[in-house]
Every structure is written in structure tokens, then in C-alpha cells.
Amino acid sequence: MNAVGSTQRLELRQGPALTLTPELLQSIGLLQLSHLELCAFVEAELERNPLLQQAEVDAAPPVSSPASAPPASQVDGTGRLFPFVPARRREAAMAKGAGSSGGSIPGEAREDLEAVAAQPLSLAAHLDAQLALATADPVLRAIGHDLVHSLDEAGYLRDETDAVARRLGRPLADVEAALALVQSLDPPGIGARSLSECLSLQLRERGRLDRPMEILLARLDLVAKGDLAALARLCGLGEAELRARLAEIRRLDPKPGLAFSSAALDLLVPDVLVREDPAGGLAVELNPETLPRLLVDRSYYARVRPAARSEADRTFLTECLRSAQWLARSLDRRADTVLKVAAAIVRHQEAFIRQGADHLRPLTLRAIAEEVGLHESTISRVVANKALGTPRGTIALKLLFGAALTGTSGEAHAARAVQERIRRLVAAEEPGQALSDGDIARKLDEAGIRVARRTVAKYRETLRIPPVSRRRRPI
Template structure:
């Protein structure tokens, strides 16, 4: 068959670069948007950041030499205007800072700089270096510290540590490994390197004064009745220890002061910061949504470069400036479109969830993405992009926009109740329950049914677990 040319009429959907950029900016979080704007400022010379008016109008007042503090004055006196070519920065630094550093005396106690710790092992190694160990004991201590997990427990047996440290030249006894372990277990935090929860708690009790009330009884409970303590079987525990209910409560209060995971207090978790995109304030009887002006830097087209595009004589320069000018305008337009869409969607969410802002989570209405999509006349996928990793600052806290969407549960009267509202009701019931007789999932379902909310016991258990509320047998405690 010979190749031929044919003309056909048809329709196809194409995404322009401008539309692709607008969609990409729409789904970025605030922190990602800040990085995107900074990258655009670095790559496009026709974009510039708008300076704060206060910074532009307030000139920097010159400081008089008499107003400088001692360190500034010393730096002025010691630092020459011009340095010789062969001057090293070590010489300049030592000349200006030697006196402020202060002498270090041999008798001074070493202070641990906690902010330099990356993990639990670093903290324990720092203490090990300050402890007078022999070379062999230091090797054993190092092997023990390497075998400690994030919670602070020893993950290998003493026999394995003995085999790891022993060699043809040196034979390590198991008793020596045990002795070094006892010393490590009294490092901070106390109870570290324990082989069980029982051993960890007993080590911590050993740090208390022998005259402490209920100390011996607490040791007995941990040593002899750890299973009953874990199951919260207080009735059997009181019978076996022959303690009155009031006395047993004193013993349990002492045990609850102990830390079953001593390593968790040392590990530094990285803080997650959230910058709200919008804020909600009440003006009169109406809730108003406002964009956060500080969520991203404001940018504009550099007028000086824009004027060069009109006056440029070289065709190459003209093409370069005009192409970057067009990109700058597209980028600013995409940012404006993002802000308009975000404000429109957030305002619609607030309008739909008026009850939440007035009364809290119990008044939350069931709402899905399609409800907002129909209200603002946008596609559901657009609403999903707008509400992902976007946050709203309210008088009740900071919430992701996704928080306001939830499924519904039918009520007895034919209405609907939000799953978020049901979770709030479950939390309220558990908070108000009798600690000696906590509510079971079936009882919570019955109480909700009395309010016309029909929820299965299995659903109650799922909602309770999502709230990190333990089951009733684990919530039971003595009053």
C-alpha cells in the first residue's frame, strides 16, 4: 500500500505549559511553594521579591562607637581595614576572641551539649568516655551500647556479647560482662540496657531512697505479679498482695512514675512545622476566610528589566528579555490563580461547616470532595489538590483542609451524622467515664443509639483505635 496524505477533523485536549504550571503550583504545600518561588527568583532575572515597606522607609541609623558593646568595640580596635595577603583567618579569629573564650581548667566538670546528640548511642558513648573503664571493660561497654535499641533495651544476650569481645589473646568471663552491664544500666537515663520491662522498672526503683513509702510493695508487684499488672487485673492483684484498695492505689501511683521505655526521652525527633495557608476569623456574626500574607514571598516583575525589553537594540537581547518577561508574567498569573482557588475552596468549606466553628467537632457535618466541587463549579480532582497539605488557622487550632471532609452515618431519624462528630462523641464519653468501670465498645454503641446514632460495635472499635484510645480493660484503673 502506498503512503497517502489524509485530512481529518477531530477534537483533542492539550495542556499548555501555563496550565501545567498552574496545576503543579496548586498541589504544592506552603514550604514547597516557597522553594519554588525562590528557584524562580534565582533563574529569572525579571522576577524580584517585593520588599517590606517598613524596611524600605526606615533607614539604618549609624551607630556611634560609644554605643557599641565591648565585643564590637574590640573587633573595631583589633581588626584592620585591610589585611595582608598572607594573613590567615585563624590569626584574625584568635586575636578577637581569645579573651572571650575564657580559660579551661582541668578541674571543671564536663557538660554534655544535648543539642549535638543525634541518637541514644551518642549520649551513652559520651557517658562511657567519662567513666573510668579499663580497656577490656570499655570494649564490653561499647558492645553493650551498640546492642541497645531506640527504646533503651538490650537486644542481644550476654553470651553473644561475650563471644564478640573475646579473642584468642583475651578470654572474657560472663561475670565480667554482667558487671559492666550493671554499670551501663546506671547511666542516664536509668534503666537503660535492661533485658525486659521488669528489669528496667526494678533498676529505676533501685534509685529511690530505701525509706520511700510503698517501695518494697512496688518491688513485689513488679517482681512477682508483672502479668497481673500488665492486664490491669487489680482485683486479683489486691488479693495476692493482701493490700487494701487504697494501699494498692499508692503502689500503682509509684509504679506509674517509672519509664518503661527509657530511651524514648533521649531521641530527638525532628520538629514538623506547619505554616497555615488561610486563617478564619469571626467578624460580627460571620466567619471570614483570609489568605495568610506571610505564607509565601510576594514577587513582581522587575520594571528596570521590563523597560530594557522595549529599548533593547540587539535582537538576541530582546528575545532573551521578552522570553523571561513572558515566563515571569505566567508565573505570577499562576500564583494568583492558586490563591484565588484556595480562597474560594476554603470559603466554601467554612460556609458548609459553620457548626464546627461555633460548637466544635461534635457539630461537624458529613461532607465529601464532590460537595465542594459542585458548590464552586470545579472538578473533584482540583478540590483534592487544593485541600492536600493546605492548612487553615482557626480559633480551635490549625487543621488540614482534608480534616473537614468525612463520611456519614445514618441516624434513626433519617438524618446523617459525620464520622468526625462520632469520634468526638466517643472521645467525650470515654473522658467522662468511671475509671473503675470503663465503657466497653458495646456500651458506647448503646449510648450513641440513645442519641439516635446507629453505629456497630466493630465501627466503634475502629473509631476508638483511630483516636489512640485503648480498650476498656486497659483503661481500667483504681480511683
């Protein structure tokens, strides 16, 4: 028998890789910000950077699109024009950049601080503040920041870690370490990738995650069915102990992120507007009311830099110009991306916008991602904390997405459209004739929508409709 030899060799390969820079993180993070959060962010940049200033509100018309890509931003004599908020005095930013120390807070600044303090804290801001204290490693902190801004409203990470690693150009081990760091933050259960992991994190934080609990969380299907006999055999527990543990699991929070749900959408200020165009179609445009103007003042830079007295001042001005240009490009890309995604959503949901909730179509993030040529996580960030102004009212963009239910003839129905049918059926109940979940399921089946009774019960609970026993009224 011939021995199989083995050799080792060192190869150097060259290939493209995405470097995780602060600018890239800023560009990614801007997509997820609501209008109010974006205003606060840009206000801080205007305060810090003397090369950013307010432009006239009527300097440019709203950016619009007939369900297609938006036109290029306008350019004026001093720089590119971008949508945003009022600036502070450039002299204050210059003094700050040159290293001067401040005294008392002026009245206007104090009012700004009070306004910021009165705003509800978002989940991302809450986690970012903890992340800054949790590690001094800049790589872990940067990846953690990206993960924090990838969480959905309930606090779950829907992206696969290997996909995040490829997107950021970092080793998978770094992403896993950063995710473990995020999952150690408050509230417990944040950053989970599944319900089982979310509950596990909460039990581990309480010191209650032993082997029987792990088995229960691994078989949540049996927990949902109430199969106590099978669970008792798997866990090796008596009935009383098993019931106590199940009660403990039910007291956990399956959606820990909802406690920080942004109040900005309570006001439903539309970021994008939909209107009828002269040809009878729907035109989509960015809301000019939420888009004051911001420009990069190159002429001011050209005047001030030659007069700078020290290398520190010149470096500060150069960094301000670079930062302002990057911010401007990031805001421009954000506006283009939001408009492109909103136009694609409107194309899919045109029947809903024109005719109402019964005509809402099933729609997924992946479908929009494939249509506009962006990553699914990018679509998730665009949809987060944004609202669409339509002739039927202002609607959160995320409400236009939903899973599909198959009808009796094979057609697909949006889950939210089915919920609206359930709501109307209950609203039309006669005294003494309240519909049970089974009755509602049969009526939906007669309308061509096949829905299981337990699904009806889930949708009814989502709509906060009490069960039939509490809806029965005397005739």
C-alpha cells in the same frame, strides 16, 4: 439472502482538546504545594528569572472574602502584584541565563542549600526524582508528573484513568502506561487505585504474587471476616499455608505514602484565616503572613532587552518574560482558587467553627466541587497540605471532610464528630468501669447515632485508644 456490504471511509473531525504543556502542569502542580513547598519553588524561580523581584510587604492588603470569590489582585506601575517570597539578585540570574559558569557557592546560597537539604522530602518530590530517571519519553514523564501530584496522602490514585485522560487531552493508553510507570516506583504499592491493587504491587515486587495470593487479595472481604474455610476452598491451600500467607499480607503496608507525609502541617501554618466580620458572619482571607509579594518587572525588561548583544540574550529575556507572566497568572489563579474553595468549606462547616467538633458536618470533595464549579481532583489538590486558621485554632483543611453516618432519626453525622464523641466517652470513664466497644455503640445509639460495634472499634484504633482490656483500672 442479501449480503450486507461494508465500507470504510476516512473522516477528519475538528474538536477542542487540552494540550499537556509544561505551563499547564505547573499551574496544576502549584495547587497542591504547601506554603513551604511553594516558597521553595518560587525562590528557585526568583533565582533563575531576572524579571521577578520582591515587592514591599505592605504594598497590598490581604485578599479576603465573605464566603465569596476574592477581589482582583492589585496592579502597580511596573506590573501585577502577587503573593510570594524574597528574590535573589537579578544579576546572578542574568549571568546564569547568558551561559556563564559559576565558581564557589557564596555563603548566603550555601545557607539556602543547607536549609533545603534539611527539609523533609515529600512524596511528590521523591516520586518526581525517580520519574526523571525512569523514562526519557517526555509525554510519559509529563503524564506521570500529573499522576504523582494527584496521589492522596496515603499514596493512592483516586481519579479514574479515563477522567485523567480527558482532563489532559491524552489517549487512555498513554495514561495507563504512565500509571504503570508510577506504580513501578518506590515505595512499592504507590499509585494504586484500591487496597487490593496496593497489596498486589507490593507482593509482585517481592516475587510473591502467585495465583493463591491473587485470590486472597480479590476476596479481602473474607479475609476481614476471618472465614478461613471459604478462603482455603477458594485457594486450594491447607490451613497452615493459608495462615502463613495471611500473615504475609498483614505485614504489607496498606498506606505506603504516609511514610512521606509532609511535616509542614505539623507546624500548622494557616494558609487561610477565618474571622468574625462586623455583620456577625465569618470572613475568609488569605493569610498575609504567608504571602510576601512578588511582581513582574516590565520596566527592567524594557531597559535591558534593547541593549542585548546577541540573539541568545534576547531569546533568554523573552523566555524569562513569558515564564514570569505565566507564573504570575498561575499564582493569581492559585490564590483565587484556594480562597474560593476555603470559603465554600467554611460555609458548610460554620457550626463546627463556632461551636466545636460535635457540630462537624459530613462533607465530600464532590460537594465542594459542584458548589464552586471545579473538578473534584482540583479540590483534592487545593485541600492537600493546606491549613485553616480559625477562632478554635489551626486546622488542616482535609480534616473538615468526612463521610456521613446516619442517625436514628435520619439525620447525618460526620465520622470525625462521632470519633470526638468516642474520645470523650473514653476520657470520662470511671475507674473499674471502662466501656467496651459494644457499650460505646449503645451509648452512641442512645444519643441518636447508630454505629456498629466494628465501626466503633475502627474509630477507637484510629484515635489510638487501647481496647477495654488494657483500659480497665482498679477501683
